Amino acid sequence: MNKFLTPSEVRQLCRTEDITTPTPGLAAGYNQANLVILPHAVAFDFLLFCHRNPKACPVLDVTEVGNPEPRLVAPNADLRTDLPRYRIFRHGELIQEVTHIKDLWQDDFVGFLIGCSFSFESAMLAANIPVRHIEENKNVPMYKTNISCQPAGIFSGSLVVSMRPLPASDAIRAIQITSRFPKAHGAPVHWGNPEEIGITNINQPDFGDAITINPGEIPLFWACGVTPQVALLQAKPEIAITHSPGHMFITDIKDEDLTNW
């Protein structure tokens, strides 16, 4: 039943703390977003980091300084209350997990909403292209690579990628399909030999779960939204607030509206 909730109904239930659980499956067909909140003093650096690394950090919306409403993707929403769960970082250390940040909000805060891969996975499934971690009911496997992000101000780090294995013909179709979603990480960044991008053991992901790769399947690697999180922790800003993993912000943007932005 929850999949038939509208985005604003989900956000309202987060606001009243009736939803404090992960969001996959909620408001099906609508784009879910990663959240990063930072003080204005480092917001230019972070927006520039996202701009320079658009495959890893596809920005969907950025709030005005001090205003918690993401006006473009969810008018009347409130980033202080409308996610199920938040993480508070001080100087790069996780210090607290909370269900709202009303008491922590500052006049100089800027909120960044960053696209995630759910949208292109829906499009792959709609095209009858299997998505292994969904088939196996696992989290997508994610790996640190030896590919450096373009640094910007205080932010730098390595690219993190997610992996989906496919036979060659499906892999080509997957490249076509995901290329249409530049705001959801877009086309893959690598195809084939994991060692070429610094992954030594495909069966030991750095984040998420290991999955089955069948004979004849090629691993395809996409830039991953964990990349900005890693850059954030390395930069150690005085304060940063993010969504808790899996507890995303649900926008009013339909997945299909994300194509060819």
Added chain:
Amino acid sequence: MNKFLTPSEVRQLCRTEDITTPTPGLAAGYNQANLVILPHAVAFDFLLFCHRNPKACPVLDVTEVGNPEPRLVAPNADLRTDLPRYRIFRHGELIQEVTHIKDLWQDDFVGFLIGCSFSFESAMLAANIPVRHIEENKNVPMYKTNISCQPAGIFSGSLVVSMRPLPASDAIRAIQITSRFPKAHGAPVHWGNPEEIGITNINQPDFGDAITINPGEIPLFWACGVTPQVALLQAKPEIAITHSPGHMFITDIKDEDLTNW
């Protein structure tokens, strides 16, 4: 002969003030960019304005605070000297036109390089699609519209568009071709009746020159790089520096590298 200069040769000749004239035709095949320089205090607002209006303001590169080198698109170049001519604005008023800004550079300056339509026009010509203002040796006609840009902080304004008339079959091809260049204004924003976007007289452009529209041709309208200039003048920042019209920055990026960024 000048079309065979490399981008770095052109920039060097600007640096020595041996080139102080408009840049169209120089270093053929390489992307030319609009320049905007602003103090860091308003740089976040401007980057956000560009991000929210990507068709009008496709950002190619942004410099680190205080550093005049656009490292990603032209390593070792210097935005203080490497354009033929600059305009200095104080509080939104044009006060001076100069051939370098070495004496005006500030530690808090941020440079923005924004894509222009030259790249997609080359691609249209390569596909045998005529570009009327080039045929007639005129500037492209540009018009203010009734389409509001998404505001960001101190920056707001109306969308400015450029117009190229084409028969229907060429117009469809032109949409396909320019869609491949999101960093050079991308696909058109309007097709057909100019009044629908607030243009009352197609023969009286607000900027550039009027051009011939033959019977059976449809006017196609693309978002135009004059849009951020208009927003800049309205915002009246304490200081802003831009290229002089037609006197662009030449990057090391080939036009074709701009496709599907």
